[in-house]
Amino acid sequence: MTRSPATPLPPPKARRRLREAAALTQTQLATRVNVTRATIRAWESGRTAPRGRKREAYARLLTTLAEEDAARRTRSALPPEPTPVLDPVSGPASGPASDTASGPVSDPVSGPEKGSEPEPGSGSEPEPEPVPEPAPEHPALTPAQAFDALYEFSAPALVRQAYLLTGRRELARESVERAFQTAWERWPEVARDRDPVGWVRATAYEFALSPWQRFRPRHRQPEPPPADPGDRTLLNTLLRLGPQHRRTLVLYDGVGLDLPETAAETEASTPAAANRLLHARETVAGRLPALADSRVLHQRLTELASAERLWAAKPTGVRKGGERRARFRTRAAIAFTVALIGATALTVRTAPTHYEPPVSPGVAVRGVPPRVAPGSLSEAERELRQKLRDRLQDGPERLEPRLE
Known part of the structure; x- marks a missing residue:
């Protein structure tokens, strides 16, 4: 019996974009799917996935929202209809203008226009319209070539963004490399994503802001700060912010994402992302009043990230490094599994099949008083013994009921 697929x-980020494009809240969407708001939040963040009938209903609803969004985009892309020229006195223009719109007009000097048909008997044939040449087809890129193109396009900017988050040059480079290695391991999913750069950026930010980085020996020592005093002050101010506030500020004011996209990438609601952004701006403006304007702040963040000499490895080295790490993890998992199976087999082979109680070794007991032989009986004991001997050995007679 086979199970149906x-x-x-769509990816979790695309689900949220479709819902927000339709101007629906999580509560409204939950009502239409007949689930709770917490369930919709878990589906959009990718923590859980719907199953069974809920999955089918959710997929149909997302398909409907995608079609409505595509229709809205198509309507917005259409050119506006030409409006008739209105005469300030008599209304719509008439006469020659309307005649021009209704058909071809012949020039009194040069004759009919090129697009008009010739008169019969004139002997002139219409010139054939030139056939447009087909556009040259670009060869399809291999997965490795597509990965290299994505890396060369976005890696330098992502390294600079990671530097704003961590203040460490080596950690920024390593975070981006790890993110691209993860993307190469899951390349079919990343290649089909609507925003592959956003996918890699979210993974790099998660690795850069991981609390486990503080326990690594190479990251315990501080790195040299920027040479410019203004850049040093701005970087210290950013590092004093909380990780989520810092990430929201860099995404909105540094990268230039919209608020819903920033909220989706940080896995927070739009009001929560707005509150984090306002708090981060207030903190930065409290220490650097000149950066109260968002445009000035964006410019300063760009200058701070561009002032440092940050480099990224070659895409081939990143891809091969990810493959080596994947092979190492696979071999380690296989070795651990084989060792576990061997240990289990050895235990089953050597374990006893029945319980044998252990024999405790003999221990000398000390402090027990020696046995004393019985002595002569006293007069009271003799009388008691004689009294017992004189009594019947079988006890008293048996009582039987009798009729009188």
Whole structure:
């Protein structure tokens, strides 16, 4: 018996974009799917995935929202209809203008226009319209070439963004490399994503802001600060912010994302992302009043990230490094599994099949008083013994009921 494949769903970030494009809240969407708001939040963040009938209903609703969004985009892309020229006195223009719109007009000097048909008997044939040449087809890129192109396009900017988050040059480079290695391991998913750069950026930010980085020996010592005093002050101010506030500020004012996209990437609601952004701006403006304007802050963040000499490895080295790490993890998992199976087999082979109680060794007991032989009986004991001997050995007679 074979199981039917699950209904395909868009990525979690795309689900949230479709909902917000339709101007629906999580509560409204939950009501239409007949689930709770917490369930919709878990589906949009990727923590859980719908199953069964809920998955089918959710997929149909997302398909409907995607079609409505595509229709809205198509309507917005259409050119506006030409409006008739209005005469300030008599209304719509008439006469020659309307005649021009209704058909071809012949020039009194040069004759009919090129697009008009010739008169019969004139002997002139219409010139054939030139056939447009087909556009040259670009060869399809291999997965490795597509990965290298994505890396060369976005890696330098991502390294600078990671530097704003961590203040460490080596950690910024390593975070971006780890993110791209993870993307190469899951390349089919990343290649189909609507925003592959956003996918890699979210992974790099998670690695850079991981609290486990503080326990690594190479990251315990501080790195040399920027040479410019203004850049040093701005970087210290950013590092004093909380990780989520810092990430929201860099995404909105540094990268230039919209508020819903920033909220989706930080896995927070739009009001929560707005509150984090306002708090981060207030903190930065409290120490650097000149950066109260968002445009000035964006410019200063760009200058701070561009002033440092940050470099990124070659895409081939990153890809091969990820493959080596994947092979190492696979071999380690296989070795651990084989060792676990061997240990289990050895235990089953050598374990006893029944319980044998252990024999405790003999221990000398000390302090017990020696046995004393019985002595002569006293007069009272003799009388008691004689009295017992004189009594019946079988006890008293048996009582039987009798009729009188």
